Amino acid sequence: MAAAAGSLSGPRLRLSSRLALVTGGGSGIGRAVCRRFAEEGSAVVVVDVDESSAEETLRSLPHGDQRHSVFVTDVSCPQSVHSLVSAVQKQFSRPPCVAVNCAGITMDGLLLKMEAEAFERVLKVNLMGTFLVIQAVARALIASGAKRGSIVNLGSIVGKVGNLGQTNYTASKAGVVALTKSSAKELARFGIRCNAIVPGFIDTRMAAKVPPKVLEKVLQLVPMGRLGDASGGLFM
Ligand code: NAP
Numbered sequence: 001m002a003a004a005a006g007s008l009s010g011p012r013l014r015l016s017s018r019l020a021l022v023t024g025g026g027s028g029i030g031r032a033v034c035r036r037f038a039e040e041g042s043a044v045v046v047v048d049v050d051e052s053s054a055e056e057t058l059r060s061l062p063h064g065d066q067r068h069s070v071f072v073t074d075v076s077c078p079q080s081v082h083s084l085v086s087a088v089q090k091q092f093s094r095p096p097c098v099a100v101n102c103a104g105i106t107m108d109g110l111l112l113k114m115e116a117e118a119f120e121r122v123l124k125v126n127l128m129g130t131f132l133v134i135q136a137v138a139r140a141l142i143a144s145g146a147k148r149g150s151i152v153n154l155g156s157i158v159g160k161v162g163n164l165g166q167t168n169y170t171a172s173k174a175g176v177v178a179l180t181k182s183s184a185k186e187l188a189r190f191g192i193r194c195n196a197i198v199p200g201f202i203d204t205r206m207a208a209k210v211p212p213k214v215l216e217k218v219l220q221l222v223p224m225g226r227l228g229d230a231s232g233g234l235f236m
Helices: 028-039 051-060 078-092 116-144 167-190 212-220
Strands: 019-023 043-048 069-072 098-101 149-154 192-197
Touching: 019 028, 019 078, 019 116, 028 043, 028 051, 028 098, 043 051, 043 078, 051 069, 069 078, 078 116, 098 116, 116 149, 116 167, 116 192, 149 167, 167 192
Parallel strands: 019 043, 019 098, 043 069, 098 149, 149 192
Antiparallel strands: none
């Protein structure tokens, strides 16, 4: 069915009735997720704190701005996330039935030298941002009477195994997994699924910030000996 991808006039696409909201959609994994959803026929809301990168993602999607939209939002700000979901509902006349939480940052530093602000900021974006989006989307879905929804959150392998220089990031990603499990338990009765994925190292702007020495060690643990490819090497 790969030939149908990208053409809405072809055979019915798997996600043609869906509206998907993707945070961190301006780069890396979030951008690849936006593309994949759009190729499967979904309308996509590209959310990012950086407008130009979000617009670039939008331009790369099949049916660009006729079908999809950009919203500039800082996911760590409760008011912004609330306004985002209200604005999406207004524009599309329904809440998103899928939310993928890809927005994330790193502010690396060794534990003994890390400023409290760097710890707090990473927790705020990665963990609280994910909480705020789950809560706003779930509230909107329940209020609209929708009987199903799907929320996918990005954890990280280092949230399980730890990593030098990333006490803040690893704590946030371990938190995302726990947040996902508790949210799944609470939201199941509304038909809303909540899942997390826990990727290894993927070749994006975020991974490019990892010092070469650390990366070298990481790659020694990867059987393929290379970083993962967000754009779908998985399906080749
Ligand atoms: P990326 O290329 O840096 O993309 C992250 C995007 O999130 C960027 O466009 C970034 O904008 C945006 N963002 C940052 N803060 C935001 C905020 N407050 N509100 C809204 N958007 C914000 O990183 P990535 O590698 O694709 O990572 C995507 C997700 O996967 C993250 O949650 C990351 O922790 C997770 N992950 C990544 C890897 C990896 O190896 N790459 C592995 C495991 C998990 P700016 O660029 O302007 O900051």
